[in-house]
Amino acid sequence: MPDAPMSTKQTAARFANALRSFSASGDAFRVLSTVPPRTETPPPPPDSLIVLDSSFNPPTRAHAAMASSAVRQAGPRARLVLLLAVTNADKALGPAPLEVRLGMMEALARELAAPPVQVDVAVTTRPYFHDKAAAMEGAGGYGRAEQVFLCGFDTVVRIFEPRYYRGSGGMGSALGPFFRRARLRVTMRPDDAWGTAGEQAAYVAGLEGTLGRSGGDAAWVRRIELVTG
Numbered sequence: 729m730p731d732a733p734m735s736t737k738q739t740a741a742r743f744a745n746a747l748r749s750f751s752a753s754g755d756a757f758r759v760l761s762t763v764p765p766r767t768e769t770p771p772p773p774p775d776s777l778i779v780l781d782s783s784f785n786p787p788t789r790a791h792a793a794m795a796s797s798a799v800r801q802a803g804p805r806a807r808l809v810l811l812l813a814v815t816n817a818d819k820a821l822g823p824a825p826l827e828v829r830l831g832m833m834e835a836l837a838r839e840l841a842a843p844p845v846q847v848d849v850a851v852t853t854r855p856y857f858h859d860k861a862a863a864m865e866g867a868g869g870y871g872r873a874e875q876v877f878l879c880g881f882d883t884v885v886r887i888f889e890p891r892y893y894r895g896s897g898g899m900g901s902a903l904g905p906f907f908r909r910a911r912l913r914v915t916m917r918p919d920d921a922w923g924t925a926g927e928q929a930a931y932v933a934g935l936e937g938t939l940g941r942s943g944g945d946a947a948w949v950r951r952i953e954l955v956t957g
Contacts, residue, residue: 756863773871875910
């Protein structure tokens with residue numbers, strides 16, 4: 729007989745314990761839950777690692793649509809990671825506690841999981857995409873799968889902001905390794921703040937002419953896929 733499902737309070741307590749263990753470990757990345765649960769015989773490494781990185785405060789239908797569309801395109805050898813950063817470069821952590829958000833992420837994972845594709849609920853201490861990608865690769869478990877980070881257009885604009893790369897090596901040393909292991913799948917949602925779909929596509933195309941002046945590489949643009957929301 730299957731175990732009875734945990735209550736919301738029990739789920740939050742389980743994730744609170746997992747977060748304390750993660751915090752004490754010094755790890756940069758950790759999977760806290762897998763849906764369906766992992767078996768004694770692990771599945772083969774995925775060909776594609778679809779990463780939905782968000783504050784999940786709360787998870788939305790837009791999150792679900794972005795993830796399910798990407799997984800369908802990637803095929804049965806994909807794996808989906810719902811990733812929560814316990815440190816965010818641009819957003820405050822409130823109001824929902826992290827353990828509550830992780831419980832909501834696990835509920836979303838149950839909606840999205842469709843054998844043979846599994847969904848990992850994971851956390852990271854890294855605030856930026858390029859650091860998250862390196863932490864995931866360094867943790868092992870995913871082989872040499874190509875990482876596909878899902879994001880909205882506003883995130884693309886932030887990724888190429890020079891102010892985030894003022895350290896040694898600049899944008900090139902940060903994003904060069906990222907685009908060798910990963911690509912971006914960008915969902916366009918035209919609005920007053922970010923313009924029409926055509927304007928958003930023109931911005932991305934225009935990066936080929938501007939990235940070099942910021943220490944980047946025009947070839948990165950070929951690692952960006954634009955899709956409609």
